[in-house]
Amino acid sequence: MFVKICGFTDPANLASVCQANVRPDAVGLNFWPGSKRYVTPETGAEFANLAADAGIRRWGLFVDPSNEDLERAAAVDLSAVQLHGDEPPDAFAQVAERRPVHEYVRAWRVERSLDPLLDxxxxxxxxxxxxxxxxxxxxxxxxxxxxxxxxxxAVRDEMDRVGDRLPPVVLAGGLTPDNVVEAVRIVRPWGVDVAGGVERAPGIKDPAKVAAFCENARGAL
Structure with missing residues (x-):
């Protein structure tokens, strides 16, 4: 079970998570200025280096990024770019020209049917x-x-309906150490993602909650 902890805003806080005995597989750095967990590309570069030194993947979150946004983030050692806005289907090709990475992640805000996502x-x-x-x-x-x-x-029903037409699914949205086991057992995703559910304050993670979340998610199936 892949586990991502998203939205760090303090280097010392990230370092404590990276150095813990139980660690996530990836951390998320939020480069959208509208987020309460926003970090600048300059600060994000420090965060990414801390995670890379610990062998943890670095996913950079962008919302409808401009060319300037992508170029400013070019110095950040990212493993993946996660697009979380209303970007067009060819957005990853545009990203690749200015911010090539190993992996591309399409975030999708689910309403009912997954048919718009399939399109x-x-x-x-x-x-x-x-x-x-x-x-x-x-x-x-x-x-x-x-x-x-x-x-x-409902998400599991939709995933069953569309079959193998989806790439590996990471489940997000309201997850906590207390409910992640139930969520994983129902949805059976490839991975899980959490931000606020393991925090003391926006952008500041509770290392004990992070460890519990990782352990519970990995032990769910």
Whole structure:
């Protein structure tokens, strides 16, 4: 079970998570200025180096990034770019020209049917498609990080309906150490993603909650 902890804003806090006995597989750095967990590319570079030294993958979160946004982040040692906005299907091809990385992640705010998502994925250029899909709750005017929870049974039903037409799914939205076992057992995702559910304050993680979240998610199946 892949585990990502998203939205660090303090280097010392990230270092404590990276040095713990129980660590996530990836950390998320939020480069969207509208987020309460926003970090500048300059600060993000320090965070990415801390995670890389610990062997942890670095996912950079962007919302409808401009060319300037991508170029400013070029010095950050990212493993993946996660697009969490309303980007067009060919956005990863545009990203690759300015910020090439190993993996591309399409975040999708789920409403009901996954058919609009399938249309979006089908329109992606073959040369630059999403490697992973992150499913999050849909909240008007928000791009993740709200703590809103998906209907896990409905998501599983939709995943069963569309079959193998989805890339590996990372489940997000309102997860905590207390509910992640139930979520994993119902949805059976490839991975899970959490931000607020393991925090003391926005952007400041509780290392004990991070460890519990990782252990519970990995032991769920």
């Amino acid at each position: 979006h994925l089908a329109a992606q250029p073959d040369a630059c498609r999403a490697d992973y899909l992150l499913l999050d709750a849909s909240v008007p005017g928000a791009y993740g990080g709200t703590g809103a929870k998906l209907d896990w049974h």
